[in-house]
Structure formats: structure tokens, C-alpha cells
Amino acid sequence: MKIAVCVKQVPAAGDAKINPETKRIIREGGKAVVNPFDLYAIEEAVRIKERTGGEVIALSMGPEKAKAALTEALSMGVDRAVLLSDRAFGGSDTWATSYALAKAIEKIGGVDLILCGKQAVDGDTAQVGAGIAAKLDIMQAANVWRIEEIGADTVTVKRINERGWDVVRLAYPALLTVVKDINIPRIPKLRDARAARRAEIPVWKPEDIGADPDKIGLKSSPTQVVKTAPPAARGAETLKIDGSSEEAANVFVSELIRRKLV
């Protein structure tokens, strides 16, 4: 089983900054972490490999600094990692990012399973996983919370949705995006973390993956950010209720009724 796991480095919560000119996120400076959902994808990929044998390759696109995210993946048991990094990739939207990642997966070759986090917590779009599957023209399942069976030709998974869940079977190669509840990601052992830091992480450029220069980067991205603005401020002041529980409950319920909320 050859598994590719896509990893994104994201700003730590509350640490996102925007470039006023390009309106895109500034990925330099500031604290960066592995996208939380991707940790579950990494863990699941490694667990599958531990059961079935094979290889897990972590893949990311971003500035040189994103190697830190791949190093973390390596410390969790990923066998090798590749970073897509070049100025020409800069400013790629979800379409262009999916395209580049799909090209890289083709270059890796022979990949049976692609795992991604459900979404990245900076953009929150959940578009790159499905985008990769579209470009590779392979089956996909989003919001996977259990892998039921890794078969010889198919993988069977349980997906969650707003009202329940379903069980679906996909033929390889397949792409899965996983939710948080699928596993508990391991804490890397010190020894593995040390080895990961020493590992060589190759950097691939557009020409290395045979990417069409007209399909990557800011200019080729279908979506363009026109403007950014602060969100509308939340309404009025806080209504503070205290006093005894009876009084508080009475005032509160009257307020709910007055505001027609119940």
C-alpha cells in the first residue's frame, strides 16, 4: 500500500495576518502549526501502513518554512516527505493548489490511497481534497471517521454527515478526507523527532512535476480576492444578569420571550 498524505502548514489560531496588497495570508513570520485535521490524516496513514506494510509519503505545498510541518509528519512515522515550493506556486487558490498536489502525486507514482484532513483551519474551504480527486479522476470520500476495511482492491469507510453516517466502498486509487474523531494522533518519540529533523526533504518545483505554468500561482487561480474588511461588529452591549438563580432564570426567560427567541 502506497499512501500519500497531504499536509498544510497553517498559522496558529489567532495568529493569521493578511498581506494588504495581495489580500492573501502571510505565511512568513508568525507561529505556524500543522493543520490540526492533517494530524489525524497522518496518524491514520501511518496506522494503515503499520497494518498492511508499504510506504507513506507526506506532501505539502508552501514556503521553505513549511518543511517544519513535514518534519512533524516524519516524526510521526511517515517514511518520506516532499515539499512543493517555488515562487511560481505562490498565491495559488484551492483550484491551483489541488492541481499542483495532483501533479505531484502523479509524479510520486503508484499511489493507492491519498489522505487529507477534512479541511484546513485557515481557509476552512474543504476544497483541496475533492479538487485533487477531481484532477486525478479518482473516487473520493469526505468526512471519514472510520476506516472499516482496507481490502486488496477497495477501501471501505464510514463517513459522517449532519444526520448520521454511511458506509461506502471505493476502488483504489482513492482519496479520503478525515475528521478529528478517527484516531488520537501519537506524540512522537524523542528519538523519532530527532531522526525526522535530520531527514532530507526534497523540494519540487513546477518543472519537476510537469505542472503547466498557466495553471499554478496567483495569476492562474480562478478566484481572486477583491477586498478584505473587518467583520461587522456584534450588536449591542452585553446584558448582564446575576442575582439568585431564581431571579436570573426569571429575567433570562423573560428576555428570551421579549426577543422572540423562544
Place this chain on the structure above:
Amino acid sequence: MKLLNEHDRESCRNVWIISEFLPDGELHAVSFELLGAARTLAEELGCEVWAAALGRDVSKAAPQLISRGADKVIAVEDGRLEYFNDEFECNILERLVCKYRPEILLGAATSRGRALIPRLAGKLYCGLTADCTGLSIDKETGVLLQTRPAFGGNIMATIQSGGFRPQMATVRPKVMKALEADPIRTGEIIYEAVTEKDGEKIKEIIKAVTEAQSNVNLSDANIIVSGGRAVKGPEGFRLLEELASRLGGAVGASRAAVDSGWIAYPHQVGQTGQTVQADLYIACGISGQIQHLIGMQSCKTIVAIDKDDSTPMMQMADIAIKGDLFEIIPKIIEELDKNGINKGGNKQ
């Protein structure tokens, strides 16, 4: 791949919505909300609103879509459309989009829409903006302007993809306004058959289960009663469930509560859980870490109950009740009883 983009972009016309269905085959309310948004855009552009309806049987849905604002309904019926199959639906829609060439396509930002629509955008090579809270037409260029929260709601970004067709966006339930049903509104239903090729290379759906428990559906809930660390355990959540049941709402939770095993993951609100849009969000003993606030700050009215009134949640709430939730919630339930408010029927 650039089927709609390289040549006659100008020939693309009309605003499409992709209808969303409930497991029982009824239309999801978000379908009507999408139609409401689509109507405004279509009037601005002087074009029609079309609704694509894919399902086992859409004969009942089609006239409903017309009464809510669709001029045409593209009806695709097939037994395999009863359950969500990304590849199958994408193959059908890709073919229909290339045939009928819409200028704009709107989908629901549900678990189905958020898997299906990006696959479609990936195939068509066009722009897609997720979770839009505002849609309008640029007066000068006629391009669709799509506004969405970014970076955990810290910023509102306006995005356009006018160089590509269709211009695509997803919208969360309860964000846009549906039009009232107009029973005398007329429209046309176009039946499209599924082709053999649509059904190639599609996954197998083995089983689909709808949970009987209704208090977990956070994305459609008007009222959410949510608990954090101070709820102290699964027993504490029973109390929250009771309040939620009285209010006809769902039960949410902070990451801390879920990670402690007090309540299941589908209830988690926040960055690694769900983003919710309720009219009323009652946060019980949730301090309000940024990761949680990201998931619920666009709820219309936020109530916080906490002993400590210095927490971020108590500060940002519209109504902050200072006190012990284990004392206050039973009193709130009593107070609701006094006022004859019990939406949950006879659960308790």
C-alpha cells in the same frame, strides 16, 4: 478541461442552484434559501434561475422549487441518487453544466455540498468560494462578488472568479433568505436521463443511516445549548439535553468536553468541530477559547452562563448570566414550564 472558459464565456447564462435533499427525499430548507439568493442575482443580471434536482424521485420537489423561485428545474431521477455519491452526481452535473452553460452556480455548504461542489469546480476549471455569507453582482463588470469569513471570522474577504464560468459558490444553511412559496408561479421541468458514462468509476454505497437522535444536527438547529469544561461530565450534559429539548434545540459542546469523552464528537462546535449559525446559542460553562469562538460567533444571539464573568465568552455574549449552571439551568427549565414553553414534547 477549460470547456466553458476559453471560448464563448459570453454564452454562459442563468443562475443555477444545486438542490439539497433530506434523507427522506424532502427538500432541505437550504434549497429554498439558495433560490432566494439566486433570484436576487438573476434579477440583477436579467436572466433565469434554474434548479438542478438529482434524486430517486423529484416529481414532488420540482414544483416546490418553482414555487420558491426557480424558472426551470433540471430533474434527474435514478435509484442510485437516493444516497450521496460524489462521483456519480459530479459526472451528471459536469455534463449538464457543459450542456446548458450557467453563468453562476450555487450549492449548499452542507457535508454533501462541500464534497460535491469542489469536485465539480475541479473538473470544470472554475473558481469556487466556500461558505459565502454575501453574494452580489458588481454593477460595472457584472461579475459575482462573493463575501465570506476568512481566518476564523477575523476578516471578511470578497472574492470574484469572473474570468471563469460558471462562477461558483457554496452557502451555509440559514444564511440566505428564502422566498415565500408562490403556488401560482410557473416554470418548466426538464427531465434529463442519466447516461451510462455517468455511472462509471463511482463508489459503492453500502449502507446509510440516519440517527434517530435529533439533537445532534447542529447545522440546521435554530437553538443550540452547548457545554464546556464546567459541565463536569456526561451527567451535566443530561441537564443541557433537557434544556435543549424544552427549547427544541440541539446540544453542542466545546472541544474540552468532547475530548474528555463526555459527549460524542458530532456535537463539537469550533475549529476542529462544526461551524454553527443558530439564532440562539447558549454557552454553558464554556470559557470561549478562540478555537471555539470561530465556530459559533456568527450565531445571532449568544448567551453565556458561567461562574466567572471575566471569560471571553461572558465578555462577548449578548446575554451573560453569572452563576452556577447546575443551579441556574434547572431554574430556567422551571421558568420555561411556567411560561408553557416545551418544544421537545414528552421527552422528559
